[in-house]
Amino acid sequence: MGASYSAISWNRQKKIYDWIIFSFCVIYLTTFILLTAIFNPNYTFETVLIRSTSTLAVLILHVILSIGPLTRINKRFFPLLYNRRHLGVTMFCIILVHGAFGILQFHSLGNVNPFVSLFTSNTHYGSVADFPFQALGFFALSIFFLMAITSHDFWLHNLSPKVWKTLHMFVYLAYFLVVMHVMLGVIQYETNPVFIIIMIIGAITLITLHLIAGTKEIRKDNIEYKLRQDGFVFVCEVNEIEESRAKIFCIDKERIAVYKHENKLYALHNVCKHQGGPLGEGKILDGCITCPWHGYQYLPQNGQSPPPFKEMVNTYDVKVNDNKVWLNPTPYPEGVERPGACIK
Amino acid sequence: MIKPLRKRHLQIWTTLAVLIPLGIILAWIAIPKQAKDKLLQPASTQAFPNVLASAEKDNYTVRVRSNNDTSQLQLEWINKKTLTYPTATIYWTTNDMKDDIDSASLIGRIEARGTYYFLFANNKDQIQIVAPKGFHFFVYDFIHQKVMDTITF
Numbered sequence: 001m002g003a004s005y006s007a008i009s010w011n012r013q014k015k016i017y018d019w020i021i022f023s024f025c026v027i028y029l030t031t032f033i034l035l036t037a038i039f040n041p042n043y044t045f046e047t048v049l050i051r052s053t054s055t056l057a058v059l060i061l062h063v064i065l066s067i068g069p070l071t072r073i074n075k076r077f078f079p080l081l082y083n084r085r086h087l088g089v090t091m092f093c094i095i096l097v098h099g100a101f102g103i104l105q106f107h108s109l110g111n112v113n114p115f116v117s118l119f120t121s122n123t124h125y126g127s128v129a130d131f132p133f134q135a136l137g138f139f140a141l142s143i144f145f146l147m148a149i150t151s152h153d154f155w156l157h158n159l160s161p162k163v164w165k166t167l168h169m170f171v172y173l174a175y176f177l178v179v180m181h182v183m184l185g186v187i188q189y190e191t192n193p194v195f196i197i198i199m200i201i202g203a204i205t206l207i208t209l210h211l212i213a214g215t216k217e218i219r220k221d222n223i224e225y226k227l228r229q230d231g232f233v234f235v236c237e238v239n240e241i242e243e244s245r246a247k248i249f250c251i252d253k254e255r256i257a258v259y260k261h262e263n264k265l266y267a268l269h270n271v272c273k274h275q276g277g278p279l280g281e282g283k284i285l286d287g288c289i290t291c292p293w294h295g296y297q298y299l300p301q302n303g304q305s306p307p308p309f310k311e312m313v314n315t316y317d318v319k320v321n322d323n324k325v326w327l328n329p330t331p332y333p334e335g336v337e338r339p340g341a342c343i344k
Numbered sequence: 345m346i347k348p349l350r351k352r353h354l355q356i357w358t359t360l361a362v363l364i365p366l367g368i369i370l371a372w373i374a375i376p377k378q379a380k381d382k383l384l385q386p387a388s389t390q391a392f393p394n395v396l397a398s399a400e401k402d403n404y405t406v407r408v409r410s411n412n413d414t415s416q417l418q419l420e421w422i423n424k425k426t427l428t429y430p431t432a433t434i435y436w437t438t439n440d441m442k443d444d445i446d447s448a449s450l451i452g453r454i455e456a457r458g459t460y461y462f463l464f465a466n467n468k469d470q471i472q473i474v475a476p477k478g479f480h481f482f483v484y485d486f487i488h489q490k491v492m493d494t495i496t497f
Contacts, residue, residue: 040428042403042428043428044428044429044430044488046430047428047429047430105430105487106430128370128371128373128374129374129375129376165349169352169356172356172357172360175360176360176363176364176367179364179367179368180367180371183367183368183371183372184371184374187371187372187375188371188374188375188376188456189426189456189457190426191425191426191457196368196372199368200368203364203365203368207357207360207361207364210353210354210357211354211357211358211361214350214353214354214357217345217350217354218350218354221347221350250347253347254346254347255347271345271346276345276346276349277345278345
């Protein structure tokens with residue numbers, strides 16, 4: 001969390017994360033160039049650069065898109081989520097090199113503006129084999145560009161979370177465009193089957209991960225809590241909730257996290273105000289509920305972020321009868337203090 | 345993640361689960377078996393019956409063919425691998441000492457892998473003069489403005 005905006009709030013974990021990304025990219029590109037020099041010495045440097053950056057970017061894109069569902073399936077992947085945006089910006093930089101050299105190589109030595117040539121040199125939109133695949137790549141690059149320049153929290157707050165999230169959901173369209181850019185581009189010309197195999201494996205992996213994660217989440221949403229009394233719903237036994245941890249319940253429309261802290265139970269809206277992280281999957285540190293995604297914190301008794309921060313979430317009433325936890329799913333406005341339920 | 349967003353993700357990925365395999369399969373089916381001739385001159389798609397000369401290289405096989413009465417000559421170019429240079433135009437010259445596009449005849453352009461046929465001579469008298477001297481072709485990349493390869497029979 002930051003009270004003011006800075007370019008990047010560096011900490012040890014971010015530095016390690018970024019060093020790993022940087023090292024991987026350097027090793028990958030160097031290896032690709034060396035192997036090409038050995039096995040295909042006739043390739044020009046521009047061709048090698050275009051191919052190396054494209055394959056690296058596609059690989060990173062698959063990693064980025066798999067992080068989300070992996071964290072839903074197994075919490076051990078949370079550290080990858082923490083700085084996912086750094087991975088995204090890195091991918092954009094790599095793909096920018098690919099796009100720039102592609103335009104230079106194929107469109108810049110004529111008497112037509114290269115960007116005009118990109119769209120006018122091939123207009124066979126009705127053909128599959130001759131489809132102007134470069135245009136697909138251009139549109140994907142444009143989406144990645146918009147995502148990269150708005151990746152900072154500054155834009156999250158100023159565009160509003162809803163607009164920001166909608167913009168960043170376009171990554172899925174960009175992924176589809178990238179797949180078709182590859183399939184209608186290099187695959188049409190390349191004899192080596194490794195490219196198509198990589199794309200198929202990547203697509204199958206992502207689709208499978210997302211569908212598994214999505215199905216798992218829907219099952220959680222569809223659990224019914226039938227025992228109701230005076231507006232309260234019976235959700236679980238007290239001993240099912242660990243100390244300084246929460247259990248999440250989806251009642252009516254949204255998820256509510258019930259925390260156990262210092263012999264009391266508190267209920268807050270499960271969704272973090274920062275980027276929608278699952279507060280209930282975090283833990284209480286120094287008396288504050290801490291979001292597992294990016295570390296945003298909230299006080300359990302009122303759902304407010306500790307000063308000077310201003311984020312707030314809804315609170316709920318919770319009570320304990322005979323070791324049974326009852327939750328009222330009607331939310332209080334954000335930041336309203338509610339007494340916790342004592343555990344006898 | 346809020347519930348509407350979870351729902352949106354599931355809808356998107358269900359759609360992609362249909363569109364991506366469909367796109368991959370369509371693109372795979374559309375991979376050309378033989379390169380389409382986007383040539384600088386119209387060319388026949390049938391090989392002439394007589395092979396006058398042949399050369400084998402790592403990336404391509406080149407043959408000079410003629411029709412039955414040797415009134416026409418055809419260059420057969422079989423691209424075995426994807427080109428590693430951005431453009432490849434083929435020139436024919438009778439002067440094998442000099443690969444100069446200004447004095448050579450432009451025959452055509454090759455792009456993707458596949459087989460190309462270029463008619464490069466259709467004057468019987470001319471053929472009778474040049475044929476005994478052998479044939480000399482060169483591949484020119486007009487983006488880098490350099491001769492990439494030469495083939496001499």
